[in-house]
Amino acid sequence: MKVIHTIKDLQTELSVLKVLGKKVGLVPTMGALHAGHASLVKRSVNENDVTVVSVFVNPTQFNDKNDLVKYPRTLDADCKLLDACEVNFVFAPSVEEIYPKPDTRSFSYAPLDTVMEGAFRPGHFNGVCQIVSKLFDIVKPYRAYFGEKDFQQLAIIREMVRQMKFDLEIVGCPIVREEDGLALSSRNARLSAAERENALNISRTLFKSLTFAADHSVSETQQMVEDAINATSGLRLEYFEIVDGNTLQKIGDWNETSYAVGCITVFCGEVRLIDNIKYKEV
Ligand SMILES: Nc1ncnc2c1ncn2[C@@H]1O[C@H](COP(=O)(O)OP(=O)(O)OP(=O)(O)O)[C@@H](O)[C@H]1O
Ligand SMILES: CC(C)(CO)[C@@H](O)C(=O)[O-]
Numbered sequence: 441m442k443v444i445h446t447i448k449d450l451q452t453e454l455s456v457l458k459v460l461g462k463k464v465g466l467v468p469t470m471g472a473l474h475a476g477h478a479s480l481v482k483r484s485v486n487e488n489d490v491t492v493v494s495v496f497v498n499p500t501q502f503n504d505k506n507d508l509v510k511y512p513r514t515l516d517a518d519c520k521l522l523d524a525c526e527v528n529f530v531f532a533p534s535v536e537e538i539y540p541k542p543d544t545r546s547f548s549y550a551p552l553d554t555v556m557e558g559a560f561r562p563g564h565f566n567g568v569c570q571i572v573s574k575l576f577d578i579v580k581p582y583r584a585y586f587g588e589k590d591f592q593q594l595a596i597i598r599e600m601v602r603q604m605k606f607d608l609e610i611v612g613c614p615i616v617r618e619e620d621g622l623a624l625s626s627r628n629a630r631l632s633a634a635e636r637e638n639a640l641n642i643s644r645t646l647f648k649s650l651t652f653a654a655d656h657s658v659s660e661t662q663q664m665v666e667d668a669i670n671a672t673s674g675l676r677l678e679y680f681e682i683v684d685g686n687t688l689q690k691i692g693d694w695n696e697t698s699y700a701v702g703c704i705t706v707f708c709g710e711v712r713l714i715d716n717i718k719y720k721e722v
């Protein structure tokens with residue numbers, strides 16, 4: 441496995457492999473890697489000839505500068521995990537390498553990027569599209585892998601690929617959870633033991649709501665989730681929305697769609713966690 445810090449070095453390595461017809465899989469990450477990332481990486485290693493994993497804490501997607509400063513950075517441990525997964529290249533550029541000058545491009549995929557995370561993290565998806573489109577231009581992958589934990593991000597990236605006509609396949613990967621149900625997230629590292637205990641109520645509530653939804657309306661299910669989160673001390677609900685999984689627009693009735701997803705964001709102390717659950721998918 442090679443750890444590469446510049447665009448030029450990465451492209452030099454990849455150009456030789458591409459001439460040989462090798463298919464390149466890309467897994468974009470912000471590091472502090474865990475088993476959720478590893479599932480994306482292993483899938484890429486299985487499905488492609490060459491896998492590139494980018495590790496870059498992208499400043500342009502952080503609307504909250506405190507969140508950016510506190511974001512965990514663990515490149516040495518990340519490289520060990522990636523080496524064990526048989527990754528070929530780790531791309532870990534500096535901020536100056538990616539943004540030698542400010543990126544003034546603006547991306548708008550309304551209404552996909554104006555709801556939920558888009559409403560609460562202004563500019564976030566613009567920053568995500570800036571970095572992901574740059575990575576696609578640099579690596580020119582055959583496939584790129586993203587987790588369904590960031591459900592809205594995946595929908596927006598799919599739309600960006602459609603509109604910008606990137607010639608690649610986006611592969612969405614299921615959420616990986618701790619044994620007790622908590623969705624794995626790099627930000628979990630910032631939870632105290634007590635906060636970790638409270639955070640468990642997020643996935644527990646979502647799972648309960650899945651059974652509840654079978655014989656209750658959308659608005660009753662919505663209320664049940666809101667009440668359960670609000671009843672847990674130490675948790676603060678930012679939003680819970682039951683949406684059509686393709687349009688990300690709120691639904692009022694289960695019969696409105698064949699793809700219904702509940703997306704939630706909760707503050708657990710200072711740490712902002714996201715999760716989601718599929719109620720219906722055909
Ligand atoms: N538990 C998980 N299951 C599946 N995919 C995941 C999981 N956690 C992260 N991913 C995916 O890994 C990729 C990189 O995510 P990122 O580096 O932001 O990690 P993260 O754990 O989501 O961190 P954060 O604390 O920012 O939520 C994204 O496509 C994300 O959806
Ligand atoms: C896709 C991504 C790596 C872009 O910085 C990030 O948003 C993430 O980790 O989900």
Ligand code: BAL
Pocket residue numbers: 470501502590
């Ligand atoms: N996993 C999404 C990256 C972020 O929260 O900025």
